[in-house]
Each structure stands twice: as C-alpha cells, then as structure tokens.
Amino acid sequence: MSAWSRITETKVKFIFFPITLFYWGVIFWRNVFYNFRFFVSRKVPSKIISVGNLTAGGTGKTPAVIYLAKLLASTHKVAIISRGYGRKTAGTQVVTDGTTIPDDWRNFGDEPTQLALNLNGIPIVVDNNRHRGAMYVIENFNPDIIILDDAFQHRAIERDLDLVLINSQASTADYKLIPHGLLREPLSHIKRADALIFTKSNLAQAPEKILKMAKSTNLPVFNSTLKNSGFVSKDLKPYTVLDNTPAIAVSAIADPDSFYKSLDLANVNVVRKLAYYDHYEFSRSDLDTFKNSLKEHSGSIIITTEKDLVRLRNLKLSGIEICALSIQFVLDKDGEKYILEKIS
Incomplete structure (x- = not known):
C-alpha cells in the first residue's frame, strides 16, 4: 500500500491538516496560474502522450505505459520520460537507450527500471524536469512520440493526448483529498484530461459515484483489464x-x-x-x-x-x-x- 494509504487508515491524518491546507493552497493557485497562462506550458517538437491519474498510486500506470509503448512502437519511434520516483540520483539520467539493461534500479527508480526490463528498442529517461528531459530525448533519440509517465500534475509541457487512469478497485472514500483520501488534487480537475480509462475492470466494479462522475465529464471513457x-x-x-x-x-x-x-x-x-x-x-x-x-x-x-x-x-x-x-x-x-x- 502507499504511504498515504496507511495515513488515511489512522488518526494521524488530523496531524497533517495544517500541511494539507498549505499543500492544497499551492495546488489551487498553481492550476489557476496555468489556466490563466501566468505559467506557460511549453510545446516540444514531438507528439506527447501523458499517462497519469488523480490518486496517489495504485491505478496500474506502469503496465499501461508498457502497453501503450508496444502499441505505438510498431509504427512510430517512441521514447518514455518518467520522474524516477525514489531514485538516488538527480538530474537527467538515461535508464536505457533501448538496448542497454539498467545496472541498478536505485539510480532510476523501480518503475522506470521495470519499464526498461519489459521494453526493447525504446529509450527511457528519468528527469523530474519533464521539459528538460523531453528536450534531451529529442536531441539524443529523435522520437516521433514521447510518453510521459505519471504526468497529469506536471503541466509544464503541452500534450497531444492526456490520459487519466482510474482504479476500478478504489473505494469512494479514497476520492478525498490527501491525507483524508488519496486524491492529489480535487476530483473536478479530471476535466483537464482528454480521455479516462478505468483500470482493473476484470477485478472489480468501480463505485457508482465514480462511474457517474466519469460520465458527467462528457469525456471519452474506456475500460481496461489486467x-x-x-x-x-x-x-x-x-x-x-x-x-x-x-x-x-x-x-x-x-x-x-x-x-x-x-x-x-x-x-x-x-x-x-x-x-x-x-x-x-x-x-x-x-x-x-x-x-x-x-x-x-x-x-x-x-x-x-x-x-x-x-x-x-x-x-x-x-x-x-x-x-x-x-x-x-x-x-x-x-x-x-x-x-x-x-x-x-
């Protein structure tokens, strides 16, 4: 389970309330600044697909990115950029050039390493600055398409397709703001997406409230299985x-x-x-x-x-x-x- 999952199951969450207010204030104004173009989303000379979510983990992004990379690689040159959560390094790091095998997962994070071990011929780079990472990938690998892993909240790059994953197994209680639930930002922000994908549909039925919410956005809604x-x-x-x-x-x-x-x-x-x-x-x-x-x-x-x-x-x-x-x-x-x- 995620660290936030453990917090939401205890009374410890109330200790985090002042921090939560500050955090959500930052999220609110950050999105306002992007919406009114005080902060600029920059375009890069490659098509960009973002795969992300609103909750703190558990939606199955890594298998989804593997699927998407394989789907597109037959007709396009594809590269992947990830933040590299939990890695011991900083800056721009090449996980693989498409042929090499990562030497130590701690240099890149477990999920980018998992991507590299499952994908052949696809360069993977980690960088917490997605725009810098994208420009590095374009300069060194010249892809037609860049897949941004876990990038819904990272709005510094314009994207051609913004996919948001929703875990069918998540309960209604999870759709509250951290630390009371697992939401990284308010549920209403899901309207920024281009399409919604319910994941793990073969393992559970999503709560009726979340299904209605998805329908109310008027966005394309799809299902996936594991x-x-x-x-x-x-x-x-x-x-x-x-x-x-x-x-x-x-x-x-x-x-x-x-x-x-x-x-x-x-x-x-x-x-x-x-x-x-x-x-x-x-x-x-x-x-x-x-x-x-x-x-x-x-x-x-x-x-x-x-x-x-x-x-x-x-x-x-x-x-x-x-x-x-x-x-x-x-x-x-x-x-x-x-x-x-x-x-x-």
Whole structure:
C-alpha cells in the first residue's frame, strides 16, 4: 500500500491538516496560474502522450505505459520520460537507450527500471524536469512520440493526448483529498484530461459515484483489464507454478488487493501475505522474514509482483525460491482505436 494509504487508515491524518491546507493552497493557485497562462506550458517538437491519474498510486500506470509503448512502437519511434520516483540520483539520467539493461534500479527508480526490463528498442529517461528531459530525448533519440509517465500534475509541457487512469478497485472514500483520501488534487480537475480509462475492470466494479462522475465529464471513457501472463524467475525467464502451489505473497505496491485477486485467478494457494508500503526497499532482514514464513506456513515459494522483483532480484536470494506474477494491461478496442486516431 502507499504511504498515504496507511495515513488515511489512522488518526494521524488530523496531524497533517495544517500541511494539507498549505499543500492544497499551492495546488489551487498553481492550476489557476496555468489556466490563466501566468505559467506557460511549453510545446516540444514531438507528439506527447501523458499517462497519469488523480490518486496517489495504485491505478496500474506502469503496465499501461508498457502497453501503450508496444502499441505505438510498431509504427512510430517512441521514447518514455518518467520522474524516477525514489531514485538516488538527480538530474537527467538515461535508464536505457533501448538496448542497454539498467545496472541498478536505485539510480532510476523501480518503475522506470521495470519499464526498461519489459521494453526493447525504446529509450527511457528519468528527469523530474519533464521539459528538460523531453528536450534531451529529442536531441539524443529523435522520437516521433514521447510518453510521459505519471504526468497529469506536471503541466509544464503541452500534450497531444492526456490520459487519466482510474482504479476500478478504489473505494469512494479514497476520492478525498490527501491525507483524508488519496486524491492529489480535487476530483473536478479530471476535466483537464482528454480521455479516462478505468483500470482493473476484470477485478472489480468501480463505485457508482465514480462511474457517474466519469460520465458527467462528457469525456471519452474506456475500460481496461489486467491479464495474467504467467510467471517469471528472478532472471526474468518464464517460470512454471503448478496449480494450488502453497505460496507466500510478497508485495510492496499501492494496491496489493489487485495482486491477491490476480494470484487467485492464477490458482495459487496463498498461505501467507506479506505487504509493505509502496516502493519499499527490501533488505537482508526481510529475506529472513521470507524464509521464516515459508517454514512456518509450509510454503513452497515466494511470489511477488514484477515491480517488487526489480527491488528484490539483486539481493542474495540463495535458499529462497522466488518468482513474479507477470501481468498485461489490455485496453478495450474502442480505447485502442481512439488512441491510434488521436496520435496519427
């Protein structure tokens, strides 16, 4: 779960109230300045697609970006820019030029590293200054299309297509401002988007209130699913997990419930769940916890997410059988057609 998810479940959120007022004041005036062009969104010589959301994590942006990059790469030169949340470096960093493999996820963040491990021939750059990152990508890789990962709140670059993802599993209570919910900015700001995509539609039905809200925007609304596509080893090779294998489920993501539901659909017998906060950096002591859990619950294997495997695979995992459930973002046909037409 995300750090904000943990806060919203406790009384600690009231301590953050003065900070919240200040934060939302900054968000309000920042958007006002952009709306009235006191702040300028700059255009770059490449088509820009933004993939983002209104909530703090859990919508499935990384699988969506992988899907979108593969969809467009057959007919366009594509590059990706991400902020690189949680990385130990600063400035502009090349995660991959499309052929190289990232050496250490901590230099780029877990999600950009996951993108690089799943995409071939697509340059990926991290930079908290998206305009600077875009100009670097254009100068060095000359793409036709740049995908901005998690950029709905980053308005410094004009975009040709602004996609906002909505987690179908999120409850109505999540749609309150941080720290009382998971909203990064007021729900009404979703009207800045060009189209809305409900994610994980095969795992849950979105709350009626959110469905009505989406319809009231008069924006195109599409659905997507998360499809299980097998398991991979720590070396990212196909891995076989037999039905009803007793497993320890380990996750450090914003929406662990979707992971558990996907494991259930894969006929995995989860005997223990170990959940950590989103982007958690695992240590050797956690490996001891894994081993103890396997022994105490008669588990045969640790199953984690692809994102978590990025943070685990470089640790000394000797003596621990581990793999990741691989998932695939699948957009409905109307949504796919819409994107291709808008970007053509």
